[in-house]
Amino acid sequence: MPRATTPKLETTPGRRTKKSTKPADTAEPAEYLSAPGAAGETPQSTGDPSRTLTTQQGHPVADGQNSLRAGPRGPTLLEDFILREKIFHFDHERIPERVVHARGYGAHGQFVLNRSLARYTTADVLTTVGGETEVFVRFSTVAGRAGSFDLARDVRGFAVKFYTRQGNWDLVGNNIPVFFIQDAIKFPDLVHSVKEEPDRGFPQAQSAHDNFWDFASLMPEAWHMVMWQMSDRTIPRSFRTMEGFGVHSFRLVNAKGESHFVKFHWKPRQGLQSVLWNEAVKINGADPDFHRRDLWEAIERGDFPQWDLGVQIFDEEMADKLPFDHLDATKLIPEELVPVELVGTLTLDRNVDNFFAETEQVAFCTQNVPPGIDFSEDPLLAGRNFSYLDTQLKRLGSPNFTHIPINAPRCPIMHFQQDGHMAMVNPKGRANYEPNSWGAEGGPRENPDTGHRSFPAPLEGVKQRTRSDTFADHYSQARQFYISQLPIEQKHLGDALVFELSKVQRPDIRARAVSHLRNIDEDLAATVADGIGLPLPDAAKAAKPTRDLEPSERLSILANGPSSFKGRKLGILLTDGSDADLFQALVSAAEKAGAHVEVIAPKIGGVTLDKGDRVPADQKIDGGPSVLYDAVAVLPSEDGAALLARDAPSKDFVSDAFAHCKFIAHNGAAELLFDEARIPQQKDNGFLLLKTAKDAKAFISACADLRFWAREPTVDLDAQDAG
Numbered sequence: 001m002p003r004a005t006t007p008k009l010e011t012t013p014g015r016r017t018k019k020s021t022k023p024a025d026t027a028e029p030a031e032y033l034s035a036p037g038a039a040g041e042t043p044q045s046t047g048d049p050s051r052t053l054t055t056q057q058g059h060p061v062a063d064g065q066n067s068l069r070a071g072p073r074g075p076t077l078l079e080d081f082i083l084r085e086k087i088f089h090f091d092h093e094r095i096p097e098r099v100v101h102a103r104g105y106g107a108h109g110q111f112v113l114n115r116s117l118a119r120y121t122t123a124d125v126l127t128t129v130g131g132e133t134e135v136f137v138r139f140s141t142v143a144g145r146a147g148s149f150d151l152a153r154d155v156r157g158f159a160v161k162f163y164t165r166q167g168n169w170d171l172v173g174n175n176i177p178v179f180f181i182q183d184a185i186k187f188p189d190l191v192h193s194v195k196e197e198p199d200r201g202f203p204q205a206q207s208a209h210d211n212f213w214d215f216a217s218l219m220p221e222a223w224h225m226v227m228w229q230m231s232d233r234t235i236p237r238s239f240r241t242m243e244g245f246g247v248h249s250f251r252l253v254n255a256k257g258e259s260h261f262v263k264f265h266w267k268p269r270q271g272l273q274s275v276l277w278n279e280a281v282k283i284n285g286a287d288p289d290f291h292r293r294d295l296w297e298a299i300e301r302g303d304f305p306q307w308d309l310g311v312q313i314f315d316e317e318m319a320d321k322l323p324f325d326h327l328d329a330t331k332l333i334p335e336e337l338v339p340v341e342l343v344g345t346l347t348l349d350r351n352v353d354n355f356f357a358e359t360e361q362v363a364f365c366t367q368n369v370p371p372g373i374d375f376s377e378d379p380l381l382a383g384r385n386f387s388y389l390d391t392q393l394k395r396l397g398s399p400n401f402t403h404i405p406i407n408a409p410r411c412p413i414m415h416f417q418q419d420g421h422m423a424m425v426n427p428k429g430r431a432n433y434e435p436n437s438w439g440a441e442g443g444p445r446e447n448p449d450t451g452h453r454s455f456p457a458p459l460e461g462v463k464q465r466t467r468s469d470t471f472a473d474h475y476s477q478a479r480q481f482y483i484s485q486l487p488i489e490q491k492h493l494g495d496a497l498v499f500e501l502s503k504v505q506r507p508d509i510r511a512r513a514v515s516h517l518r519n520i521d522e523d524l525a526a527t528v529a530d531g532i533g534l535p536l537p538d539a540a541k542a543a544k545p546t547r548d549l550e551p552s553e554r555l556s557i558l559a560n561g562p563s564s565f566k567g568r569k570l571g572i573l574l575t576d577g578s579d580a581d582l583f584q585a586l587v588s589a590a591e592k593a594g595a596h597v598e599v600i601a602p603k604i605g606g607v608t609l610d611k612g613d614r615v616p617a618d619q620k621i622d623g624g625p626s627v628l629y630d631a632v633a634v635l636p637s638e639d640g641a642a643l644l645a646r647d648a649p650s651k652d653f654v655s656d657a658f659a660h661c662k663f664i665a666h667n668g669a670a671e672l673l674f675d676e677a678r679i680p681q682q683k684d685n686g687f688l689l690l691k692t693a694k695d696a697k698a699f700i701s702a703c704a705d706l707r708f709w710a711r712e713p714t715v716d717l718d719a720q721d722a723g
């Protein structure tokens, strides 16, 4: 009798901290060789009644391999309810993917408050110090479909659902603190322009096409965000190395009913880090799931990512003094003007049990705020508060989407709403209305002391369709962002604009885009015009002249990087006969620094080191290109190097690591491979020759800088042109 392979049906997902990546039961190949069902055999049967396969209605299934037929070669019978139920359910497996942010990845964790904000708010989640609040976080890209690749140049969503004791709080943010548009009425146009062009259905997950740049070049308000989008912020190394921002101003309301404005920030303890564009393009081919795999693996190995929640709190008086309108979502408040105070820590420590049930069905709504948190009059936020609830009905198909476990509040829920599709939790008792006179049996009542009260902001005005004059400075903060970047980051930003505009077919759109850059930075405009071979156009007409704001260090990625190699991945290329001592020294130095090591070898079965030890490989060379690693070590034996020097993927491995400014540890034998890959004989300081265990330690400490940027001007055509 063959061993069982039937998966166990779990109705309640259990909490797990550490999971094996191997299936619980692994079928022996021999099981698949026997023809299932021949002569009435039931090859998957276990004999264990508690593991019996059933239909959705609970009927035990005797044979799940063969449909009911009139004779072995006759027609299939309509009577086969097991077949029909299975196909019926399969036909309806998909729900509409999100219109934006379709591709995402989620994880569970907790938020712990370290500092009370009771002075400003009554929200329990922000006032109970030491209080632990369960959270679910979903990271996403915006433009691509659910099956697109992770390293698109795109904004990342950073949506957090806090299951607080006063109801769910959804902080639905991005990894960029500003947005493209000021008014919700432009959102469908923005999204249509960046998505696939409607006639041809491409390009997928890319802003590098005519429609996006046509729209952006006609929307001066978009150009602050365009600067962020063209920076390396949109090609993060990992979800773990991104900041998050609530973007809008919200209100905090305290027990006295006083209101302060607040902007929310997430600061990654892992430090900020991005990849290079040329690397991103290659990662998409090598591992389209690069970001989701990274998060999954980090959590599985217990390297739990953490972010600090920061708040910028300011009152109406301060708001009036700011040199721009905080209700305009295309503006940020520089941290030099209003400091970010860190008040709590988010830790992601549990992967999902089921991607669909949790990551796909999670329904964030910006309107979900507990008492003590309220909205500002940001016109974009008002539109969002309508849109998110509306879209959940379309996606999840029922107003009862809060009954789905991932969306259900963890605090008591008492109301008189009832019925509808898939109603799982219905009110008990006779009273389904209020007020009623059924006394204690009559269900819940409102509570003026603890219930949500909107801040009574005095409002007045003429009903009109208009944009405030205080929203009219479109370029000053775009310039501030650009001048806050380090030179290498400014170069990447210019390269990105040249890349994107070179994919635009209409020269007039390219020129109109560059006309905005002249209002941001003349050097940048000249570099980009030159990069796309265009005479410098006139500057775009500005609603308000650009002002010179002070640079802000917090806007740079490189100025806010990590201080160690912790949480990063080192790829070690080995062959048969590689030096066992050097390999061991490198592995222990990396692990001591909290880094993760993968072995890349000519065969997945692994290699035999010089002392006879067998080391299994994590990747075969062509499945583990160097773009998947933060730093690499190339340690072949003499014979192994001769072999690799003839192999194209091995040459790509080292030439890409070189071109992407990675730190490269190597032994003497690797020189042959470097020569064949045309790496200059004169090695820069990003190369470290490993001779002893001590050298391994020095290499890992050098890797804390993540990249050897001084190399970039020597390997990049655009930089050489500019120079």
Ligand code: HDE
Pocket (backbone or CB within 6 Å): 098, 099, 100, 101, 104, 138, 139, 140, 156, 157, 158, 159, 172, 173, 174, 179, 183, 184, 185, 187, 245, 246, 247, 248, 329, 362, 363, 364, 380, 381, 383, 384, 387, 388, 389, 391, 392
């Ligand atoms: Fe969204 N946005 N958005 N958005 N957004 C959605 O909601 C919308 C905006 C953001 O992981 C949709 O459930 C409008 C800003 C994230 O499930 C939809 C406007 C910011 C996610 C929607 C905006 C965001 C969404 C699509 C302009 C950063 C993914 C499916 C008024 C602060 C959440 C869904 C997740 C998702 C509408 C602008 C972030 C259609 C109308 C600004 C992170 O409702």
